[in-house]
Amino acid sequence: MFKHLFSAKPVIDDNSRLWIFDTFEWAIKYFNREVFLTETELVLPTNAFYPGRVGSVEEMAHQVFTYTVQYAGMQNWPLTLVAPQHLHSIDFPRLNIEHGLRGKLSVIELAENSDQTIKFTFNPSQINQPQDLIASYVQQLATILVMQQKILPPGGKDFLPQAIDILSCVMGFGVIFTNTAYQFKGGCGSCYNPRANRQAALSEQDTVYALALFCLLKSKKAHEVKPHLKSHLRKPFTKAYQEISSYQVKNNHSLFLEVKP
Secondary structure: OHHHHOOOOOOOOHHHHHHHHHHHHHHHHHOOHHHHHHOOOOOOOOOOOOOOOOOOHHHHHHHHHHHHHHHOOOOOOOEEEOOHHHOOOOOOOOEEEEOOOOOOOOEEEEHHHOOOOEEEOOOHHHOOOHHHHHHHHHHHHHHHHHHHHOOOOOOOHHHHHHHHHHHHHHHHHHHHHHHOOOOOOOOOHHHOOHHHOOOOOOOHHHHHHHHHHHHHHOOOOHHHHHHHOOHHHHHHHHHHHHHHHHHHHHOOOHHHHHOOO
């Protein structure tokens, strides 16, 4: 009785955990399993992943975009980044796709000899919050993938925004998404700019759990990841990592079979 009374509360509830597992499986299955296994890495908010110096807002936006597209496995897509004032319309062109939607071997070409590309833009307010800038790019990239694949996630269309955040974690951006899932609104007025924050669909705890799941599936040790998280996220990340490790031993969710080579 006392053991049950004082047992630690899990990071997320059972329904949320199963939905995250099911949605991870959906994302891995339909958005290039082999790319997840062999090419996807955990992207960290460090100079090792985003090196170089820039001299202007536009240069930084383009440099961050180029690296982010590469890590997302969408380097072969016809994508163009334009300044906000130059984005007049967002028309999605017809594409010819071979060898999957992501990865080094994918071939993504414009249909009917069109010279139109898929236009992206950036939020200038996020230049001083690069993790929010990266996450906003990734959400756009993941949205394009879901639109192209046209296969709804577990829970259907009502869960598309949350599934896009899960797909973003599957693509390797879980640390950045976890760090930007919640924005502290305290402090002086000049310290908080709501326009600079990305729009998070998953809660902070759910995103922490998704990150821990990614790390376990990719054999990434918790101690390698924790230093890159905001300080208040490190304890729940470790706990989520331990919970998933225990769950994997005791249960046979098909997700863990999906990622076996």
